[in-house]
Each structure stands twice: as structure tokens, then as C-alpha cells.
Amino acid sequence: VSNEKSETRIQRKELTRFIDSIFLKAGVSRVHAGILAQKIVDTNLYGVDSHGVLRVPVYTRRIIKGVMNNLPKFRLLKDQGFLGILDGDNAPGILAANAGMHCAIKKAKKSGLGICGVVKSNHFGAAGVFARLASDNNLVGIALTNVAPLMSMPGAKGPIIGNNPFAIAVPAREFPLVLDISLSQVALGKILMAQKKGEAIPSDWAVDLDGNPTTDPVKAAEGYLLPLGAHKGFGLALMVDLFCGLLTGGAFLQDLKGMYKFPNDPSLTAHLFIAYDPGMILTESEYQERIDLFVKTIKNTPTAPGVPQVILPGEIEFRSWKERIEKGIPLQETLIVELNSLASELGVKDRL
Amino acid sequence: VSNEKSETRIQRKELTRFIDSIFLKAGVSRVHAGILAQKIVDTNLYGVDSHGVLRVPVYTRRIIKGVMNNLPKFRLLKDQGFLGILDGDNAPGILAANAGMHCAIKKAKKSGLGICGVVKSNHFGAAGVFARLASDNNLVGIALTNVAPLMSMPGAKGPIIGNNPFAIAVPAREFPLVLDISLSQVALGKILMAQKKGEAIPSDWAVDLDGNPTTDPVKAAEGYLLPLGAHKGFGLALMVDLFCGLLTGGAFLQDLKGMYKFPNDPSLTAHLFIAYDPGMILTESEYQERIDLFVKTIKNTPTAPGVPQVILPGEIEFRSWKERIEKGIPLQETLIVELNSLASELGVKDRL
Numbered sequence: 001v002s003n004e005k006s007e008t009r010i011q012r013k014e015l016t017r018f019i020d021s022i023f024l025k026a027g028v029s030r031v032h033a034g035i036l037a038q039k040i041v042d043t044n045l046y047g048v049d050s051h052g053v054l055r056v057p058v059y060t061r062r063i064i065k066g067v068m069n070n071l072p073k074f075r076l077l078k079d080q081g082f083l084g085i086l087d088g089d090n091a092p093g094i095l096a097a098n099a100g101m102h103c104a105i106k107k108a109k110k111s112g113l114g115i116c117g118v119v120k121s122n123h124f125g126a127a128g129v130f131a132r133l134a135s136d137n138n139l140v141g142i143a144l145t146n147v148a149p150l151m152s153m154p155g156a157k158g159p160i161i162g163n164n165p166f167a168i169a170v171p172a173r174e175f176p177l178v179l180d181i182s183l184s185q186v187a188l189g190k191i192l193m194a195q196k197k198g199e200a201i202p203s204d205w206a207v208d209l210d211g212n213p214t215t216d217p218v219k220a221a222e223g224y225l226l227p228l229g230a231h232k233g234f235g236l237a238l239m240v241d242l243f244c245g246l247l248t249g250g251a252f253l254q255d256l257k258g259m260y261k262f263p264n265d266p267s268l269t270a271h272l273f274i275a276y277d278p279g280m281i282l283t284e285s286e287y288q289e290r291i292d293l294f295v296k297t298i299k300n301t302p303t304a305p306g307v308p309q310v311i312l313p314g315e316i317e318f319r320s321w322k323e324r325i326e327k328g329i330p331l332q333e334t335l336i337v338e339l340n341s342l343a344s345e346l347g348v349k350d351r352l
Numbered sequence: 353v354s355n356e357k358s359e360t361r362i363q364r365k366e367l368t369r370f371i372d373s374i375f376l377k378a379g380v381s382r383v384h385a386g387i388l389a390q391k392i393v394d395t396n397l398y399g400v401d402s403h404g405v406l407r408v409p410v411y412t413r414r415i416i417k418g419v420m421n422n423l424p425k426f427r428l429l430k431d432q433g434f435l436g437i438l439d440g441d442n443a444p445g446i447l448a449a450n451a452g453m454h455c456a457i458k459k460a461k462k463s464g465l466g467i468c469g470v471v472k473s474n475h476f477g478a479a480g481v482f483a484r485l486a487s488d489n490n491l492v493g494i495a496l497t498n499v500a501p502l503m504s505m506p507g508a509k510g511p512i513i514g515n516n517p518f519a520i521a522v523p524a525r526e527f528p529l530v531l532d533i534s535l536s537q538v539a540l541g542k543i544l545m546a547q548k549k550g551e552a553i554p555s556d557w558a559v560d561l562d563g564n565p566t567t568d569p570v571k572a573a574e575g576y577l578l579p580l581g582a583h584k585g586f587g588l589a590l591m592v593d594l595f596c597g598l599l600t601g602g603a604f605l606q607d608l609k610g611m612y613k614f615p616n617d618p619s620l621t622a623h624l625f626i627a628y629d630p631g632m633i634l635t636e637s638e639y640q641e642r643i644d645l646f647v648k649t650i651k652n653t654p655t656a657p658g659v660p661q662v663i664l665p666g667e668i669e670f671r672s673w674k675e676r677i678e679k680g681i682p683l684q685e686t687l688i689v690e691l692n693s694l695a696s697e698l699g700v701k702d703r704l
Contacts, residue, residue: 082434082465083632113434113467117633140599155659160650168591177594179587211656228581235531235665238650239520242529246642247492249633253649280435281469281601290598297605298512298590304563307507313587 008336009328010352016041018343018350019056025346026063027070032095039094043126044329047320048180050189051126054335057342058259059092059123064346067264068092068122074099077119077249082107084116085248090266093124093145101130101143101273108139108275117248118271123147123259127167128180128317134275135169135176142274143167146244146251148258148267151184152224153234157211159224162256164240169314171278172291178314183237184225191220204230245270360688361680362704368393370695370702371408377698378415379422384447391446395478396681399672400532402541403478406687409694410611411444411475416698419616420444420474426451429471429601434459436468437600442618445476445497453482453495453625460491460627469600470623475499475611479519480532480669486627487521487528494626495519498596498603500610500619503536504576505586509563511576514608516592521666523630524643530666535589536577543572556582597622 010018016037023033036059043052062068072091076084084103088096100118107114124130127143134141147162165182185205194201195217203213206220214220227233245252250270257265278287301310324330331339336352343350362370368389375385388411395404414420424443428436436455440448452470459466476482479495486493499514517534537557546553547569555565558572566572579585597604602622609617630639653662676682683691688704695702 078633080632081463085633111433113465115465152653153662155656156662157654157656160653160662168587170591170594177590179584179591181584181587185581211659228584229537231663231665232531232533232580235520235533238529238665239522239531242522242646246646247628247630247633249638252642253646276599278599280432281430281437281599286601290604294594294598294605301504301512302509304507304509307563310505310508310512311583313583313590 006333007330008333008352009330011328012041012045012325015044015053015329015352018339018348018352019053021348021350022056022060022339022343022346023063025348026060028063028092029071032072032092035098036092036094039098039125039129041329042129045321045324046126046128046317047324048126048128048317050187053329053331053339055123055125057338060342060346062122062259062263063092065264067266072096076103082111082113082115084114086116086118088118088121088269090120090122093122093267093269093271096121097124097130097143097145097271097273098133100271101133101141101275104141104273104275105134105137105139108134108277109137112277112280114273114275116273117244117250118273119248119250120266121269121271122267123269124271126180127165128169128178130273131167131169131178131180132176135171135178137275138171138278140171140276140278141167141169142272144240144244144272146241146256146270148256148261149253150225150258151227151234151237152207152211153226153230154207154213155211156207157209161227161234161237161241161253163225163227164237164244166240170291172295173288174295175318176314177295177312178317180313180317183228183233183240185228185233186225188221188225191217195221244272248272358685359682360685360704361682363680364393364397364677367396367405367681367704370691370700370704371405373700373702374408374412374691374695374698375415377700378412380415380444381423384424384444387450388444388446391450391477391481393681394481397673397676398478398480398669399676400478400480400669402539405681405683405691407475407477409690412694412698414474414611414615415444417616419618424448428455434463434465434467436466438468438470440470440473440621442472442474445474445619445621445623448473449476449482449495449497449623449625450485452623453485453493453627456625456627457486457489457491460486460629461489464629464632466625466627468625469596469602470625471600471602472618473621473623474619475621476623478532479517480521480530482625483519483521483530483532484528487523487530489627490523490629492523492628492630493519493521494624496592496596496624498593498608498622500608500613501605502577502610503579503586503589504559504563505578505582506559506565507563508559509561513579513586513589513593513605515577515579516589516596518592522643524647525640526647527670528666529647529664530669532665532669535580535585535592537580537585538577540573540577543569547573596624600624
């Protein structure tokens, strides 16, 4: 089914099978190809199209070139009570992250809390996917990752810190509350969109190459993103890198290599996963009662005429999931062409 | 020593003794009066004047009226491995928070990690003061608190969530890296300042009473603050309340009573304190080497001509501390008059 934006809807099953075949042909094991395909399609089901199927070509090329390890073996470098450190073995980040959150979940189920750092990993896609693994198990989940420096501060020349995304998922009745954000004021995509439209941007979105805040989207795109709320987002991004990279024994700051700028280098990305069992303090019914009240209170906030309810974190993703499970996942024609060409190149018979 | 802004510098010792006397006369125990005075003066030494001595009158009046408990007894409602829940016993929040972070620190020293929730507390001043208790012990410290709803979202009518401040402190060589922020785009003080100057404010600072974003500081001050980066700060504020209030068994959302709007009610504030020992993964020398590199890398970021170095979280506070330990703490004359009048009322002989 095509629509006016040159999109085609692909059913979840078909898309998963197709991506699975691509990773299999790229030399990934059957189990790992299945996990990659599922997590990537989940990302699109939640509506986070910027971090899902769109990334299959770059991930696949890095695997084929041997830049990422197609047959990673995950090993706990440390495994002590609540704490684990997993060697990501230069795996595709999604696989290392999946193993890392499962380690945290296992520990949380045993003793109420699990914390698992992952070192020597790569781009892991959307943080929310891993935080949700915990909430799917009735646990609170937190997923953090560092990324190579790409944000600056006014007056500084050059990138200082990544926009270090993180997600927090809290189980609730209808859908988990899931916050999934990065720490830049806006994503680069918003600046590129202003550039296309020829519009000025607010001066707190980016600095030019010389460190001057700019309202010119062209200069902004050449320059560097600014953190969310200036010093607030800057400080938070530093803390995420400290937690993921510095404290786990992993790489941090300029030792990280972004996959687009350094296509032939392992990214050395480090992640942190936390799972916590609310049952440590509350009974199941106490928890349900309290989270129901929390959700109801916020949804019942009075709104201006014509304004719908306050939207909870994770609500848009929940709606997207329901809609896309039914109607399929919309993919841009240009992406479908790219994926089909990749399939052809690899000798995969399926086409989207 | 007076300066042009009608301020007087008071030496740390003198100010601490004076505040200690006030709380003693208000019926607080010797030990607790000492802790209150020390933490409050520390807050001003770090330059966080909005959360220090300025709050002594409101705290004292709440104690005298019996709204806050002058002789609290702290009891662990839960004490299991890494996790504690402390009954704040309606104490002045600074005392309950101090006990809470000390509980977390004790656990972290024993087993690498301590988490302590505090329920039934009150306004605890500056979060950074408690996070620093951990970094003073070579531990990473995190301090979160919920506060009564005071932020809204565009289109919503009325407050939804507190600006829920938190602090993270990480030990480092010259000074700990300390992020200490709240989750509103700006503090109310900035709106009041624009009002005084008759200046318009950016439309992402606040909404009016009807939920419309406004550039009019008068309407903004009547209305509600907006969260940092809209949905990002909103989601984070919800998560802080979930962690402090909902998951600890404490109060959350509208059950919290702000001390200015509800001067005769316990605030029921809930906090969360976390202490973590970096030695769980890194040796002392590995940690020192890594944090030195982290700090050096950021301080060495090139800057535009005339622009000083990038400032690290906690650096301004560190400089303030050094300057104020030497030259004394500047207090506005109006505040000194108020404090002296309070002293007179209580029969305290000292005057500032």
C-alpha cells in the first residue's frame, strides 16, 4: 500500500524475515541475526524510524568489512552480585546491548537490582528498546550509552561530548512509561529541515565552526549541536559518559569513533543497563495502585479547549506499535530500493 | 564589609554559630542544629544562595509552629543489602537527607553500592550538598528529590509535575564534578527579573494560567513554568518523582505540599540517595588516571579568542567555596535584618 509520501507499508513478519536474511548472508549467526532483525523492526514499530531499518545498510556494511565482529562471544569481565561488566567483543551494538540488559534483568530477578556495563560495543540503535526489555519483565529499566563527541558549548571550538542518549522504562497497566531522549537541544535532522525550508533556527540549537551560537541553519549544520538547556544538558551528557565509559572501564570522550565519520573503525561504544524490581519495596497490588493513580492523575490534567490530553512518555510509541502491527511499517521508497540492492548484492533472494 | 549591592560579608564560623543558635532556640537538638547550620552555610559557600541561609526563616517558622518535627527520630523502614528506606519522621528535609545519604554511603562502603529512599521529609535545600557527601568519601553520589507540582506543559491548564531537582557528584582531583540542576527551563527568579526590567521572555519558559506559552513575564509569573526542553524535561521530571516518591512508597504528585503554598502542612517530600564505589571495577590508580584524562580533555577544548576555558559542572561552586571561605559569605542587608529580627524573637543573643 503506497501513500502520498512515497512510502510503502511492509508487514512486520515480512520485514523481520527480510532483515534476518540480510544479516545471515552477512555472516551473522542464526540466533544473532534473529535478534538483530527483531530489535530493529521493533524500533520501527515504536515509530523511532531514525534508529531502525534505516540503519540496516550501515550495520551490514560494517559487518561485511569485518569492522564489526559477525560472530561475537559475550563474556562477563566482572560478575559480582548486582554488578556485571560485559565484553561487547566489537559486536553490532544491538546484540551487545541485548546481552547487557538481559544480564541486568537476570540479576534483578535474583536480588532486586542488576547493573551491567558493556564495553567495546558499537551503535546500539534506540535506547528505549533495551529499557523496555526490563519493563516487559515488570522491572524498571534504564539504558544509557555514550557516543562520540558531537556537541559543543558556546565559545568552544569543536565537539566536546556526545549527545549520549538514554531511556528509562517503568511498567504500567496499559503501556510502560518510557522516556527515550538524547541530550542535544534538537536532533541534527531539525536543523537540516530548517535549511531545506530556508528558515532561521533558534540560537540555542547549534554553534558554527568558530563556537558562535548561530541562527543560520547552514552554519549550524557545518558546526556543532548545543546541549539541551545549555549547561544542564551538557552536564548530564558528561555524567552519562562517565557512567557508561569511564566507570565501567570502557572508552570515553574522543576515544569513541562514530560509525559515519570512522566507517573502518570499531566505535568502542560503552553502555550501561540497570534493572530494578519494584517488588523490593512495594507489593504487586501496591505498585499497581500507585502507578494507576500516577497515570490517571496526569491524564486528568485539565487542558485548554481543543487541546487533547497530556501525553505520557511512551504513549506515542505505544500508539505507533498498535497501528503498525495492524497496518504494517511505512518505509520510504528510497530506503526500500537501498535495502533491495543490498539484498541483491548479498545474494538474498527476498525483496521488499 | 559592605559593597554597592547592600551586601555584607559574614565569616563562615560566625554565620554557622548564629544559625545553630536559632535552630537550638527553635527546639532542635544540639546535634541536629549543628547539622542544619553546617549544611545551610555550605550551600552558600558553594554559591547556591537561593537554597541556603535565605531559607532559614521559613524552616524555623515551620519548626516553631510544629509543622515540621523539631525532634525527629530516623528509622529504617527497610534495610536489606544495598537498599534502605528511611522514615523522615517529618524532619526538616536537610536532616532527613543527611541521614539518607549517610545510609547510602555506609552501604556503598560495605558492598559497593547503597541506595536509600527517604519518605515523609520536607524541603531539603540544595541537592548538590548531599551528592557531595558521597564524593567527599571517594564515592559517586546521586541525590534526587520530588517537589510539589509547579510545571505544566503547553495546552495543559495547571501544574502537572515538580521541577524535581537532582545532583550527581563524581570525585576528581582538584574538585568533584557536580551537576546540580532542576528540570524547569529556567528558575522562576529569571521570569521575575524580566518582569522588573520590563523585558519579554522566550516562549519556552512558561505558560499562562490558560496553558498558552507566553512571552509576557507578568502572565508567566501568574502561570506555570515549562520543563527543560519541553517533553525531555517533562519526562525526566516524571521519572524523578517515580523514583523518589512512587517506588519508595512515599508521596508523589499532588500529595506533596509545597512549603510556601501550604505553610501549615508537612510537605511529605520524598528523596532518593545513591552512593557507588568506583573501586568495584577500577583500581584507585586506574580511576585517577581516567578522571584526570576526562577533566584534562574537556579543559583543553579549544575556545574562541577571548573566551575562557570550558567550565566543568561543579567548577563555579568550587571557586565560590574558595573565595567565600576566605572573604566571607555575602548576605543581602534585607536578609540580615530578617535574620536578626528572627533571632530577637527567639531570644537568641547573637546578631549578624
